[in-house]
Amino acid sequence: MDKKVLPVIEFKNVGLSFDNNTILKNVSFEIEAGQFYTLLGPSGSGKSTILNLISGQLSADAGEILFDGKVINNIPAESRRVNTVFQNYALFPNMTVFDNVAFGPKLKKLPKDTIKAKVREMLALVKLEAFENRAIQELSGGQKQRVAIARALANEPDVLLLDEPLSALDYKLRKQMQSELRAIQKRLGITFIFVTHDQEEALAMSDWIFIMNDGKIQQNGTPVDIYDEPINHFVADFIGESNIVNGVMKQDYLVNFVGKDFENLDAGMRPNEAVEVVLRPEDLDLVPIEQGKLVVTIADQSFRGDFYEITAIDDDGNEWKVQATNPSSVGARVGLDFGPEDIHVMRFNESEDDFDARIESYEGE
Amino acid sequence: MKDNSRAKIFFAIPYISWLAVFVIVPIGLLIYQSLTNVQGSFTLANFHEFITSNVYLPMAFNSVFYALIITLITFMISFPAAYVLSHLKHRQLWLMLIILPTWINVLLKTYAFLGLLSKSGIINQLFSTFGLGTHNLLFNHVSFIFVAVYLELPFMLLPIYNSINEIDPDILKASRDLGAKPINTLSQLVFPLSINGIKSGIQAVFIPSLSLFMLTTLIGGNKVMTLGSAIELHFIVTQNWHMGSTIAIILILAMAVTMYFTRERGKRK
Ligand SMILES: Nc1ncnc2c1ncn2[C@@H]1O[C@H](COP(=O)(O)OP(=O)(O)OP(=O)(O)O)[C@@H](O)[C@H]1O
Numbered sequence: 228m229d230k231k232v233l234p235v236i237e238f239k240n241v242g243l244s245f246d247n248n249t250i251l252k253n254v255s256f257e258i259e260a261g262q263f264y265t266l267l268g269p270s271g272s273g274k275s276t277i278l279n280l281i282s283g284q285l286s287a288d289a290g291e292i293l294f295d296g297k298v299i300n301n302i303p304a305e306s307r308r309v310n311t312v313f314q315n316y317a318l319f320p321n322m323t324v325f326d327n328v329a330f331g332p333k334l335k336k337l338p339k340d341t342i343k344a345k346v347r348e349m350l351a352l353v354k355l356e357a358f359e360n361r362a363i364q365e366l367s368g369g370q371k372q373r374v375a376i377a378r379a380l381a382n383e384p385d386v387l388l389l390d391e392p393l394s395a396l397d398y399k400l401r402k403q404m405q406s407e408l409r410a411i412q413k414r415l416g417i418t419f420i421f422v423t424h425d426q427e428e429a430l431a432m433s434d435w436i437f438i439m440n441d442g443k444i445q446q447n448g449t450p451v452d453i454y455d456e457p458i459n460h461f462v463a464d465f466i467g468e469s470n471i472v473n474g475v476m477k478q479d480y481l482v483n484f485v486g487k488d489f490e491n492l493d494a495g496m497r498p499n500e501a502v503e504v505v506l507r508p509e510d511l512d513l514v515p516i517e518q519g520k521l522v523v524t525i526a527d528q529s530f531r532g533d534f535y536e537i538t539a540i541d542d543d544g545n546e547w548k549v550q551a552t553n554p555s556s557v558g559a560r561v562g563l564d565f566g567p568e569d570i571h572v573m574r575f576n577e578s579e580d581d582f583d584a585r586i587e588s589y590e591g592e
Numbered sequence: 593m594k595d596n597s598r599a600k601i602f603f604a605i606p607y608i609s610w611l612a613v614f615v616i617v618p619i620g621l622l623i624y625q626s627l628t629n630v631q632g633s634f635t636l637a638n639f640h641e642f643i644t645s646n647v648y649l650p651m652a653f654n655s656v657f658y659a660l661i662i663t664l665i666t667f668m669i670s671f672p673a674a675y676v677l678s679h680l681k682h683r684q685l686w687l688m689l690i691i692l693p694t695w696i697n698v699l700l701k702t703y704a705f706l707g708l709l710s711k712s713g714i715i716n717q718l719f720s721t722f723g724l725g726t727h728n729l730l731f732n733h734v735s736f737i738f739v740a741v742y743l744e745l746p747f748m749l750l751p752i753y754n755s756i757n758e759i760d761p762d763i764l765k766a767s768r769d770l771g772a773k774p775i776n777t778l779s780q781l782v783f784p785l786s787i788n789g790i791k792s793g794i795q796a797v798f799i800p801s802l803s804l805f806m807l808t809t810l811i812g813g814n815k816v817m818t819l820g821s822a823i824e825l826h827f828i829v830t831q832n833w834h835m836g837s838t839i840a841i842i843l844i845l846a847m848a849v850t851m852y853f854t855r856e857r858g859k860r861k
């Protein structure tokens with residue numbers, strides 16, 4: 228990625244503590260204009276805190292926050308060109324749908340006609356044209372969510388922050404809102420920063436994902452990059468299903484785990500460095516014993532709609548999760564097969580910069 | 593179903609008896625007294641006198657006027673105070689400090705003010721120490737209003753505080769997020785969303801203020817004549833229970849009117 232464009236938001240070594248509890252430590256990242264970003268991480272990892280720092284509801288103890296290249300640490304929330312969609316919608320219960328959406332434009336003292344046109348445009352965008360005069364109490368959860376989106380967008384922000392906006396919706400509605408949100412972002416061309424702890428949602432929606440844990444960004448990248456090349460145990464475990472075993476990187480392109488050597492595609496580590504090895508369940512195949520790289524016994528099997536999730540145990544007692552299109556029978560001994568490209572090796576405590584540099588060094592050529 | 597409703601009636605017996613003995617019967621007696629004269633015959637003369645003599649109407653006006661002023665001042669102190677309070681860190685402590693004085697008997701607090709404000713009281717001692725001389729701080733309209741406001745303040749503040757506290761903090765965050773200055777948030781969200789608390793506060797202050805009588809004597813030095821003091825006068829001094837009851841009935845009507853105008857409207861779940 229050659230970043231010639233000025234980032235719209237930049238964090239430089241931002242830190243924050245509440246009563247001696249460090250919440251964020253040295254957080255640095257850049258957000259480019261016009262993309263769909265996701266902050267993904269478990270509860271308490273600091274996702275909302277980052278949004279609150281961007282919107283100005285919280286102020287940083289350390290570091291700089293830049294907006295369009297200018298430091299905004301001391302700009303109050305009401306003056307930032309950022310708006311937020313809150314998890315519980317936070318709609319104004321004493322106002323109609325129209326007045327909720329018109330709240331921002333009215334504060335700007337725009338002419339009445341302009342406000343009316345803006346509100347109608349926004350309600351059309353979220354497909355709620357007919358609901359102008361409804362009271363907030365008369366809306367369903369999904370409709371409230373749409374009003375919240377329209378209200379935040381009516382202010383024409385450069386960046387829209389969305390804090391777990393879909394988590395209160397049922398599965399079907401959530402899927403539908405995911406694609407609508409994505410479509411709205413593409414259509415308006417503004418930056419979305421979306422918070423979720425649902426990894427599937429993050430992978431499906433984002434141009435770029437930040438994985439957070441414990442107040443730190445663990446890894447950032449495109450969904451495919453992060454899925455294929457997780458930097459550490461936490462990311463591998465958090466994103467998708469994975470089998471993680473300990474191993475030793477004997478030399479470039481040769482790794483040893485469960486007592487055997489395997490060819491792989493990773494390089495740039497010290498000889499005989501202890502590592503962790505990730506194999507994704509969908510990359511593993513169950514084959515006749517003689518064709519497999521490992522011999523395993525099927526321990527459990529459950530039907531998951533479009534695949535069978537199978538748990539198999541190798542002779543060393545390691546558990547392997549496998550996604551298979553065909554059923555097996557519990558107790559059967561079968562071969563487990565995978566290719567060099569399915570093996571992903573992770574070093575302990577490798578920083579993101581070192582990780583990127585190392586990947587670059589042997590993949591770049 | 594039947595058993596259930598019987599059980600309900602059973603549990604309601606203590607309350608209904610209480611209501612009958614201490615509310616319905618006394619009001620009945622008041623009405624009876626107000627509609628009779630010394631000879632015990634029915635008459636509207638008491639009400640007629642209330643309206644035509646030039647004693648009671650000014651008194652009624654006075655009562656409403658002072659109650660309004662007391663309500664207004666307590667509101668103007670309480671609303672901003674409640675808003676600030678709801679944002680404080682140790683609000684339980686601050687709240688305690690407001691509630692605590694309400695546990696002390698009103699009469700005791702009133703006497704405390706007599707001590708504070710009298711000619712030889714602490715305030716005047718301070719004044720004279722600084723060479724400002726001593727002043728008559730008691731027995732005037734201002735001292736009456738001041739002490740009444742002091743006594744009534746918690747009853748305005750607490751309901752307002754409670755309803756402000758119930759506002760989802762995200763709503764206030766959203767308002768700021770959309771560009772609202774604190775004054776916009778206050779007028780467009782906090783005020784309308786705490787209107788029921790404000791109404792309760794107004795009820796809790798305005799209605800008792802209509803019938804203040806102890807304060808009028810002790811602190812107001814009888815410079816302030818209200819309907820409350822008139823009732824006291826008729827029942828205790830002149831022993832004219834018929835006129836006293838008439839004033840009481842009119843006061844009750846005034847309270848009912850106040851309740852009507854400050855009732856909760858459009859209650860939503
Ligand atoms: N006002 C506060 N005072 C003290 N600690 C706080 C405060 N707000 C957040 N925290 C702490 O900061 C950490 C990060 O909180 P944050 O709300 O950013 O997490 P999150 O990633 O958004 O989690 P979730 O997915 O549950 O919303 C948590 O450990 C939380 O307890």
Ligand SMILES: [Mg+2]
Pocket residue numbers: 274275276390
């Ligand atoms: Mg959160």
